[in-house]
Amino acid sequence: MNVGIIGFGYWGTNLVRNFANLPGANLKTVVDKRPERGKFLTTLCRTAAFSTEPDDVINDPEIDAVVIATPVFTHFDLAYRSLNNGKHVLVEKPMASNISEALILVELAQKTGKILMVDHTYLYTGAVQKMKTLIEAGHIGNITYFDSTRINLGLFQPDVNVLWDLATHDISILNFLIQESPVSVQATGISHTNNGIENIAYLTINYGTGFMAHFNCSWSSPVKIRMMLIGGDKKMIVFNDLEPTEKVKVYDTGYNHKTDEDKKNILVDYRAGDIYIPKLDTREALTNMAADFRDAILNGTQPVSNDISGLKVLKILEASQQSIKNKGIEVEIRH
Amino acid sequence: MNVGIIGFGYWGTNLVRNFANLPGANLKTVVDKRPERGKFLTTLCRTAAFSTEPDDVINDPEIDAVVIATPVFTHFDLAYRSLNNGKHVLVEKPMASNISEALILVELAQKTGKILMVDHTYLYTGAVQKMKTLIEAGHIGNITYFDSTRINLGLFQPDVNVLWDLATHDISILNFLIQESPVSVQATGISHTNNGIENIAYLTINYGTGFMAHFNCSWSSPVKIRMMLIGGDKKMIVFNDLEPTEKVKVYDTGYNHKTDEDKKNILVDYRAGDIYIPKLDTREALTNMAADFRDAILNGTQPVSNDISGLKVLKILEASQQSIKNKGIEVEIRH
Amino acid sequence: MNVGIIGFGYWGTNLVRNFANLPGANLKTVVDKRPERGKFLTTLCRTAAFSTEPDDVINDPEIDAVVIATPVFTHFDLAYRSLNNGKHVLVEKPMASNISEALILVELAQKTGKILMVDHTYLYTGAVQKMKTLIEAGHIGNITYFDSTRINLGLFQPDVNVLWDLATHDISILNFLIQESPVSVQATGISHTNNGIENIAYLTINYGTGFMAHFNCSWSSPVKIRMMLIGGDKKMIVFNDLEPTEKVKVYDTGYNHKTDEDKKNILVDYRAGDIYIPKLDTREALTNMAADFRDAILNGTQPVSNDISGLKVLKILEASQQSIKNKGIEVEIRH
């Protein structure tokens, strides 16, 4: 299986390092517009060719899989032509600039029978994998809420607001862990610059059932917080990504509630039990992701972070954009 | 100055303890419906009389000031009759069950020239006082955002949702620290019981200027968080009420931003400097509050937590209630 | 069972409150030299008599058990006379001013067949009880080290150094958890006052086996730390008494080591597994202690914090005193 990588910037470097060392894969060509990156490539992988021309990957009949790590506005064109040429495609998030483009790519992948995968790396971390296992095994019970805070002094992005930059990660995790389909979103935010791009924003995702998700994102907090609460009717999870080793804490905590006959008084019965901090797999998430892409191609398995999951994240982000620009009105998610 | 206290439950006990020891005040009568509380009163104050009848306070011509710590639905009647009888009144929050009642009380206090004070105790803590001082001295600069999280495993209230229970504190602090008037609110939330009372809720308060406030409140979190971020264009404050001594941290952190001529690129220039943790006054907040009530009566000063500030909190809570029951629509704050 | 309490100061107040509410016991008399304490007694217990004269307890034939919470130099005399009059005795730590006195009391208790108990309250906390259970069940394995840090800005005691004040607690816990007998101690310290009483001190307790205990105590630290590490060859415990609920953490962490044939190279094989934070009993420790005293008297059980355990703590403190005054020389523990 021959791999070509288009885009050799900050994240592309991590991709090159991982695909260069991936058993069962051969990194054949790396493309970047800047010729001086060619020299740097040799320090990471002596066998890969370097080119400044994406077509040297897209049109190479020996290349089976294309990895795209270029600016967002180029994703559609590069992914479309790669799929069209019969390549499998792994594209950085977001998979395209809007849903229309994303839908075309998803359909093309189905038509050609090729893998289209979106790099939501978080899904391959030991922490998220462990939470998935706990939830699937029923240990948490019915999930009743999801609350995420991702704030710090962050780089102001010039083209997308803080939800597209930060909530993307948390929405992909939410979708991975929870099976329910969102019904609508509401988002509010504020821009402290005069380009109108929000640097602080809050997002609520509504569901048809007794479940709700909320996201607090900021580029303007003096303290860094990466915390996610996942409440279940059996147990609750706190995921603190800043803890070096104790990232996932499982609380044997919950409450039962009864209503008396008049339906007036709620009797809530709390339970606070042991806490359990599972050991997590510490392999690099990107290594797991590259292996998932390889296995999907070679064995026909469904990758964890596939085109449908990438599309679902996009739908929520687009709806939140519409809400935030219309004073927080409720915007439905189209399925 | 003779004081009568109506309501001798959990919070009433703290009020009795403080007024019994307040220089310049004499606790004359304490009222509670339960006769057995009379015996307990003697352990806190041997000179105060006990009665089960509110009128023994309201109609006592020797009593100058009435403190009301009874269930919310009784506030209006007791406060109204006390003011009408020429007493000064300190009432527990919220001052009344709705804005109409609160407005009547505010007007009556103005007509009779008596003090009407609402017990927002937080305003009298060393932490909030210090933040007020820092902001007023201009150290923080223009305030650009306010973000509060108040979550824990909390008692489910049978009659009001989690915003009325928890956000009340944070809204009173917000109003105390920030001079701007809110324009509208949006609130979302979820109820995990079948009485429809939200145990998790999120509130955004919008302002006409480049400022926004957000509140995250929950009775259903396995971890307890009491954290407030206040961003200014000079410095930022983190108020962590769970820290035993280092509650208020002032970050010499901020950013300047310039837009280039095309208004397309934002250049944000971060600054991260020293952090300063001021020593806080550790006197009991309730002692300060009682003294403020006394001084207002004896010296005619304006109390920090007065009827107008109590009314403003109510207006926000009522609007948030309307929003949360209408799927988060924007609800304007009437002034 | 009638109880008399001698000494009604800070700690005595807690004792009165607990014995006044202890099922199966009747608090008959409370003694304090200060007559004005009599009035305060009525707020805690309306049925107990007050006296300024210890003999009103010691010589009262109706009193079965005497609780002594007076200054250390009076412990011996009061306890001796109480035991001699056929009373059971609970005495505050340390049980006497020196080992000679303590030995006389221990012998007298044996002769009279009465309970002599020392109030090491820590042994009755949920945290220490849980650690005892874990160790006894073999979950921790062989204990290989014990390391305790107890530092803060503390009151300088006028008569005893910081080890007598603070390490006392940790030594009583150590002796409760570990069965081995100490062989010798070494202590170093420094006095920042001119009375020569150390406000910072370090103590090592040596054992005949592969086990060692170390204590770091200070009245002069700007930060407060209450942390104990207990290493076992199966698991390790971290006891952080400042955590509000997560006080005891059990680490499934350890190492195996092999030596190669030359005995030159050690191959250490680390294991880092799950972490477990058990729910702790949150009953007040003093309530458990009072019940243990009552049960020992009524049922003839051996109290957890008995005279022998009190004596063992004294022996270590006396030896550490000798070491610290002799530049840290090794001082043997007499058994």
Added chain:
Amino acid sequence: MNVGIIGFGYWGTNLVRNFANLPGANLKTVVDKRPERGKFLTTLCRTAAFSTEPDDVINDPEIDAVVIATPVFTHFDLAYRSLNNGKHVLVEKPMASNISEALILVELAQKTGKILMVDHTYLYTGAVQKMKTLIEAGHIGNITYFDSTRINLGLFQPDVNVLWDLATHDISILNFLIQESPVSVQATGISHTNNGIENIAYLTINYGTGFMAHFNCSWSSPVKIRMMLIGGDKKMIVFNDLEPTEKVKVYDTGYNHKTDEDKKNILVDYRAGDIYIPKLDTREALTNMAADFRDAILNGTQPVSNDISGLKVLKILEASQQSIKNKGIEVEIRH
């Protein structure tokens, strides 16, 4: 100024990276016994030559300065021959296997007038530099104690105990910050392996004045702690090296004490004031160290981490070794 580096392992790699980018220096030759390291060198520095032979550096007349990052037992021979050939020398800590060897090197450096520097990298961190500045400016007052804890699950070293491995860092910091000369040491420890090398150890350093230093080092702690307390009679410092940004906290905390006329009662008057967390220089410490070496050579300045400071650390470690092997007896430091 031409530089040669001998030893291209883990730390040598950091040295190569820094000297390759050091303005005013030219990295001419890098030596490592393993020929395969030559290929890796080209990824870090394309202009440096590679050799497996130390003499290619030591005997190269064009090389002015030699950096030695080889196993400890080779330090003396390589440093001696380099100095003898008229080179400046930077050697990894410890500078030699024992004091006799170290003294020979110090004397040789003095005779040849060349720089002999020991790489105590910690002295070049922003945190230690800031503490030095604060102490020298008199902000802390007279230093009254130094207490360091450096524990974690660490690699068991096959040849030196945990003090040589971990306390080395803290002793070099202590000596850098404090001007007083140590008088004696006492050390205790325990070995959980059968090679007798202590994996847990405690060290007290005594001074002639009212100052004492204590070190707690362990390879066997389930939690990682890197904490240093420095008490002064004006302020106190807490240095927590695990904090990502708030490493150094300065407490405006202290106490005054008076003795009454009988010299019996100590009246300690505590003061707890503001806390200040200074922003630290975040440049890589090793970059500062390399620049200090260069400046010492080119400008004749005295390097911060010089041969005398390296020798002083060795003296304390050797004395602690003697104490720990003799049951913690007091061992004097020779000056």
